[in-house]
Amino acid sequence: MNLILKNAPYYFRGNVLRSDLVISEGKIIQMGKVSSRDFPGFERWDCGNMLVLPGFIDSHLHLEALAQALEDLDLRDCVSLQEVLSKVAKFAEKLPQGAWITGGRWNKNNWEKKVFPTKRALDSVTKEHPAMLWSKDGHALWLNSLALQILHIDRETPDPPGGKILKEEDGEPSGILLENAADIYGGKFAHPESKGSDLKRATRYLLERGITGVNWFLEKGEEPFSLFSRLDALDLEIDLTIWFPRESLESVLKSRLKSGDGSQRVKLGGIKLFADGALGSQSAFMLEPYEGLSNSGIEVTPRRELEEIIRVLAPREVAVSVHAIGDAAVRNSTLAFFPFRDLNSKLRNRVEHVQLIQPQDRKTFSESGLLASVQPIHAISDREMACRLWGERVRYSYPYRSLLDLGIPVAFGSDAPVEEPSPLKGIYAACTRKTPFIEEDPFLPQEALTLSQALDAYTFWGAWSMYQEKAKGEIALGRKADLVLLSENIFRLPLSQMGKARVLLTISGGKIFRPDL
């Protein structure tokens, strides 16, 4: 592709500049004013009324789960158990007898009765099919009786470490598994291996939303070399930095790969660990119990254990990412990383989510040199639940501005398929702390970011977080021409109007991707 973006307003380090951008073989080969005689044969587009941004980077998502979610039963928008069950029933009708019903993304926090559903409710619409449905946050699994039977889960089955099999008063399993229990049994009957075409469909879906690079948190353990060569062969058209689960620790060490190693497209991130669960399932690990409950969540990996693993990986130059949502988990992970404060920034060690951090822990976090990988859409979609379950503490939640003010690098993502991977929605949420197109008071407006801060979190820091900052994340001569063209110059719109802007097209690896309108 040979292309000149004429007269293009483009974003660069907090400013909107204007230039012609000459693109060839997927790179920006010239900037400045280009005369009509130069570059014969190049296509020319006038971009005067648009805004050109570096391709967005989603710093935390699950690509295979996203691919699956695009085809699975999606219960995310259901507002009652009744609605969930009727959708399940309809979905089951189309399946052959005995086939598994998978998917889910149900969110009990949106229902009238905010309690976990039961196997019996599911049994009422799934007589002929085993059903296994994940909660929206991916930390709880809802099974029907047939699925429990196939997986040999009964009253005698013990809780695995770091997990719970909820039981009813009579001692029988209720149909809900939490944390490690969900992962173990959910993984036992894993989805059929995602086909290449599914991943391609998922990456196209991302490209249409402006995303040209992602940190992919793998759904299951893999051997790095075989995964990398499989992905390179698929030619997925976006850049991927891969984070392996703990079960792959040995095979990652054996590969001798360091973080940032790999091909141009596919790189090693590191190892991801879990300090706790999630808010929606009340398994995020809290210093004090949830409001009105006696439960303080689940400590999935204790601090000492986190620290031991970092101690093994740091000298091998393999980064660690720790999932931490509750304030106790954030404190544990910050303290686990603290002894490595001279290395954390170089390795790009990071904490995922950081949904609640006590003020006294912010300084330790910043001194540790850690990256905060956060999902701004969570701040608005979790709002009601966070206020209800955290009470007064909620004022320390989703504290993006406070983190930035301490000099902490902040990278944005969606945790897709948990949230829709839409950077424009994320930017809107980060800057306004409101849901688009809904009249509401902003949620903790003191934590709102400027537009430049939000863009940097979706571009510059995203590129850095995926070891790609030399190739992308900024619009500059010699960089990859991984770009997004927006329909409007959002810097000229009042924040409230920003929802109007659309991704017109995305350029990645010398190809053009347009959203289906």
Ligand SMILES: [Zn+2]
């Ligand atoms: Zn995630």
